[in-house]
Amino acid sequence: MKRLTPCLLSVALSVSIPAVAAPDASLVAAAKAEGEVNSVGMPDSWANWKDTWADLGRLYGLKHMDTDMSSAEEIAKFAAEKANATADIGDVGHAFGPIAVQKGVTQPFKPTHWEEIPAWAKDADGHWMLAYTGTIAFMINNDLVKQTPKSWADLRQGTYKVTVGNVGVASQANNGVLAAAIAGGGDEKNLQPAFDLFADLAKQGRLSLTDPTLAYIEKGEVEVAILWDFNALNYRDQIDAKRFTVVIPADGSVISGYSTLINKYAKHPNAAKLAREYILSDAGQINLAKGYARPIRSSVALPAEVEAKLIPAAQYASAKPVKDFDAWSSASKELPRLWQENVMMYQK
Numbered sequence: 001m002k003r004l005t006p007c008l009l010s011v012a013l014s015v016s017i018p019a020v021a022a023p024d025a026s027l028v029a030a031a032k033a034e035g036e037v038n039s040v041g042m043p044d045s046w047a048n049w050k051d052t053w054a055d056l057g058r059l060y061g062l063k064h065m066d067t068d069m070s071s072a073e074e075i076a077k078f079a080a081e082k083a084n085a086t087a088d089i090g091d092v093g094h095a096f097g098p099i100a101v102q103k104g105v106t107q108p109f110k111p112t113h114w115e116e117i118p119a120w121a122k123d124a125d126g127h128w129m130l131a132y133t134g135t136i137a138f139m140i141n142n143d144l145v146k147q148t149p150k151s152w153a154d155l156r157q158g159t160y161k162v163t164v165g166n167v168g169v170a171s172q173a174n175n176g177v178l179a180a181a182i183a184g185g186g187d188e189k190n191l192q193p194a195f196d197l198f199a200d201l202a203k204q205g206r207l208s209l210t211d212p213t214l215a216y217i218e219k220g221e222v223e224v225a226i227l228w229d230f231n232a233l234n235y236r237d238q239i240d241a242k243r244f245t246v247v248i249p250a251d252g253s254v255i256s257g258y259s260t261l262i263n264k265y266a267k268h269p270n271a272a273k274l275a276r277e278y279i280l281s282d283a284g285q286i287n288l289a290k291g292y293a294r295p296i297r298s299s300v301a302l303p304a305e306v307e308a309k310l311i312p313a314a315q316y317a318s319a320k321p322v323k324d325f326d327a328w329s330s331a332s333k334e335l336p337r338l339w340q341e342n343v344m345m346y347q348k
Helices: 025-034 046-060 071-084 096-102 152-157 171-183 192-203 214-218 229-239 269-279 282-290 325-342
Strands: 036-040 063-067 089-093 128-141 224-228 244-247 253-262 319-321
Touching (some): 025 046, 036 269, 046 282, 071 096, 071 253, 089 171, 096 128, 096 253, 096 325, 128 319, 152 171, 214 229, 224 229, 269 282
Parallel strands (some): 036 063, 253 319
Antiparallel strands (some): 089 253
């Protein structure tokens, strides 16, 4: 499955839907003629995609079907099916956008709000662009952990077990490694500070191999989880807000996110383009924020009810976006081997 989690449930908030800037009429007509849009890695419950698919059906009559899978699986599917494409659009981790372009499986499309997307968060030609960001956070079970860690340094000194997830496969886990590296003075080219931290936890018998999924967290099998902020906040509210604390590590974290990819071989390319257009609209951005994801467009005014569900902005002071994207893309490919060699060899 894409996230290795049961993913987000839609947040029921009574907020008004903002006016939607009308997309190009010819694009709308072409999308309506196609009548459907099929996605991969964009299930109803992840980042509140449910509301966006419902809006596209209500406004434009587009039918929708999703198949959940990992970022790597999405790209492989595009490449394998080619002209027999069953997917039109996908949602992949930041590091996978350039990989998809290199493999030649995407087609460009710049939505109306293109200029508002930061340069670090998009491909210059419009092959990929982040729709929302996530920042690596700690989710702490207050029933099991009495000294709340607020930094990566705190993790090393604790007595609780730490769960990071499937490093080398899941974008969330990979970015957890990068966040730890940044906090320890490393960067996209130097992940050693992270390997040293996690190896230390492994030697102490404190690196948990349990996946930080909603089910395991709810059952009390996860003490401290390293998660995207939007996953952690959602899990907290689904289970019991008083039972968990969610913090952005004060000594450093990484801001990344997920990007839409339009399949080069899409059977419904205009519907896919219209979906991207809507996702970057005010309404589409607010839909994502209802799922605890931070919109990529900073100009979007979130309803107070939605803003209140998010972590205070001050906690993000030490969080940084990926700077050397080529280096991080290369490092991501090597992570499965490096994780085994530098961390798992010490796992008890």
